[in-house]
Amino acid sequence: MNMHATECLLRLYDEQPDLEKYQGGVPRWCVGCGDNAILAAVQRLCRNERLRAEKTVFVSGIGCSSRLPHYMKTYGFHGIHGRALPIAEGIKMARPDLDVFVATGDGDCCSIGAAHWIHAIRYNMNMTVLLHDNQIYGLTKMQASPTSPRGLRSNTTPRGAYLEPLNPLTVTLGVQNVSFVAQAVDWIPEVLYDIIAQAFHHKGLSFVRIMQRCPEWLPHQLEPWLNDPARILLLNHPNGIQVSPSLAKVYKNQQAHDPANIDRAREVASGSDPIPVGILYRNPAVPLYENLRHAGQPRTTEFIKSGLEAEFDKFTVWPQEADPKPRQGAMRAARRATTAGS
Numbered sequence: 001m002n003m004h005a006t007e008c009l010l011r012l013y014d015e016q017p018d019l020e021k022y023q024g025g026v027p028r029w030c031v032g033c034g035d036n037a038i039l040a041a042v043q044r045l046c047r048n049e050r051l052r053a054e055k056t057v058f059v060s061g062i063g064c065s066s067r068l069p070h071y072m073k074t075y076g077f078h079g080i081h082g083r084a085l086p087i088a089e090g091i092k093m094a095r096p097d098l099d100v101f102v103a104t105g106d107g108d109c110c111s112i113g114a115a116h117w118i119h120a121i122r123y124n125m126n127m128t129v130l131l132h133d134n135q136i137y138g139l140t141k142m143q144a145s146p147t148s149p150r151g152l153r154s155n156t157t158p159r160g161a162y163l164e165p166l167n168p169l170t171v172t173l174g175v176q177n178v179s180f181v182a183q184a185v186d187w188i189p190e191v192l193y194d195i196i197a198q199a200f201h202h203k204g205l206s207f208v209r210i211m212q213r214c215p216e217w218l219p220h221q222l223e224p225w226l227n228d229p230a231r232i233l234l235l236n237h238p239n240g241i242q243v244s245p246s247l248a249k250v251y252k253n254q255q256a257h258d259p260a261n262i263d264r265a266r267e268v269a270s271g272s273d274p275i276p277v278g279i280l281y282r283n284p285a286v287p288l289y290e291n292l293r294h295a296g297q298p299r300t301t302e303f304i305k306s307g308l309e310a311e312f313d314k315f316t317v318w319p320q321e322a323d324p325k326p327r328q329g330a331m332r333a334a335r336r337a338t339t340a341g342s
């Protein structure tokens, strides 16, 4: 029996896609780099959620971590250093129907991009932000970042970093309109996946800090936590992550934490040893900026076209016009008349 082409296509979308569908270029990260684990988790997420490549976009700044969009077979935007978030916000504003992900490093987000980070939390647009925190500038070969621990020797701090590190979780939890904050480590893939999946389903800006190994520049930095499961504090809750029985045998250090409690979230977030892992805070009631701005304005093709027309008109020079600043309506009418006559 002949199948109609549309029906055929719809059936294809109904089928479970395989991972290759989302795998882009061959990753160029170092062997053992935690970025590989994060990439594997997001590719699984796209596959399991059956995300459509043409409806999904990964945005990044600059850094090793910011190479992630190249390795996804979706839309991607490898931006400029520190500017991943405003680029992502622009995309979301113009195309609220797209699923937007951001991959950013500790330098990209917490140093050069810090101002954008604060305002992105406040704007609370619906996107998933993954902070690959390896506590160092990896791509530029080992300069201290704002999250580098005090005393860390690097190319810019040969006598050891002077300052206590900035805590991305407590900073985020202190910003007005924060709506989702979580922490993961790259070496517990089951929990990493669960946290990224919950972040994806949250309606609002979900901020996930991932402790990420950089074996090239800081090969021993996270080893104490990697080698001793007691130094990981798993936060479990019916509204957070639930630890599987097999994982619970290894990671026995657990605590019930209700992600609705922001005061407790701030307390838990301020601890760094053991590393708290799980959903720290979730508030789905915070309004989304794109909804506030688009309220009552359906993003129809006509609406978008008329906005574009108005923008083009601003910069159009009409030689036959006597008035140097004619009103936009008159400019449009003039252009229509010109086009009709040609």
Ligand SMILES: Cc1ncc(C[n+]2csc(CCOP(=O)(O)OP(=O)(O)O)c2C)c(N)n1
Pocket (backbone or CB within 6 Å): 062, 063, 064, 065, 066, 081, 104, 105, 106, 107, 108, 109, 112, 132, 134, 136, 137, 138, 139, 140, 145
């Ligand atoms: C405006 C600007 N300043 C500085 C740089 C140089 N630069 C590129 S990546 C980077 C730091 C990257 O560190 P991080 O964001 O932590 O990413 P990682 O490489 O560790 O994943 C710097 C300083 C740049 N590309 N552009």
Ligand code: SF4
Pocket (backbone or CB within 6 Å): 028, 029, 030, 032, 033, 034, 035, 064, 065, 134, 138, 139, 213, 214, 215, 216, 217
């Ligand atoms: S330098 Fe570090 S962060 Fe960059 S790819 Fe290598 S291990 Fe990963």
Ligand SMILES: [Mg+2]
Pocket (backbone or CB within 6 Å): 063, 105, 106, 107, 132, 133, 134, 135, 136, 137, 138, 145
């Ligand atoms: Mg870094």
